[in-house]
Amino acid sequence: MSLIKSISGIRGTIGGVTGDNLTPIDLARFSAAFATYIAGEVGEGRRPKIVVGRDARISGEMCASIVVGVLEGSGVDVINIGLASTPTVEVAVTGFKADGGIILTASHNPRQWNALKLLGGNGEFLNAEQGAKVLDIAAKEDFNFATVDNLGKTTTADYNKPHIDMVLALPLVDVEAIKARKFKVVVDAVNSVGGVVIPELLRQLGCEVIELNCEPNGEFAHNPEPLKEHLTEISACVAAQKADLGVVVDPDVDRLALVCEDGEMFGEEYTLVAVADYILSKLGGGNTVSNLSSSRALSDVTAIYGGSYEASAVGEVNVVAKMKQNGAVIGGEGNGGIIYPELHYGRDALVGVALFLTYFAAKNMTMSSLRASYPQYYMSKNKAELTPTTDVDAILAKVATKYSEHRVTTIDGVKIDMADGWVHLRKSNTEPIVRIYSEAGTQQRADELAQQLVAELTA
């Protein structure tokens, strides 16, 4: 059982003891804190307005009822958009000119988890400073609720259709070109809200859709993180159905993984690489950003078009900040997160699907040959278990010094960029472990690099 409070929201397991889990009391306290924070931002004179949406988790409706009730009790008007993906809530906040948003989703975490993710009036995640303010207010617990004449009011609305329409209207999404190809696509939405929006989007793009796990009932048919080892069902289905490709999203539809026609993974890391290749080819170049743990292939592709690539600390809010700073035209995370500022600054699998299919339609090749056309890199994801008394920061500093003849970045753990690959070490905030990601031109070299660093950390 777990409750994790962080600047990006509060995440925990359903049921059990208050303060140790995401219980109704914890949900209420945190919602009241967010309402207080937003009211402070809005100032006197008008009632704040907050959009609430949720993924299809079993606990979603229960959590949403509490959150909506507490917001009303805090004098906040609510637009409840019901079942909605994370990017849908993000575009709804700006679409409704709301002052903030709450997304009820624990992303790729298993069914017993849920979380509140918090958005500002720009439809983007709160930054560290804003998130810290909410945590502060939640810790103080002296809330001042609205009197009977000042209670907030709730309206309900659907924003799935407007979101799909916005994606289809993007200038670089060529609906007619995709329609002409009549793609056959298998979709695995792990029985969450992706099952509502992704098949609909694909049908509007003239695709024949085969739905796997597209009932939004929160009964995750497999571990919901879109990794190869969890995707055997769609892998077999794409090959058996002779489909052109497979589309996999996580429960809140901000991560997109693609499957090749032969059932092999296109590779989560290559979703962003392919979409960036398309955008850069259309714009004649531009800058890109991903996080430090993402594939070098994006930097290679960016260089081909003469743009500059920069890496940010891990976390969507950090990627977005760096994208704004670098004037990036496309960016995201190697875990299948596409951020296309033309629509909004948030990871959005709907945008990813539409941009990718436009590109794929023009390529006239199979998914596997497209995949083979990119720089080939392999990743290794490991962790080093340390004792609770280990001074992890001191060890990381030592590693940074030892490898200083290479390009070393210390904005988020330690990243060592070598000629033939890289290693990224990040300490966990909750356990005495260091996560070690590496990448190289062969799987063997990537594994070697990781093992070398694991050995050094635990020596």
Ligand code: MG
């Ligand atoms: Mg997610």
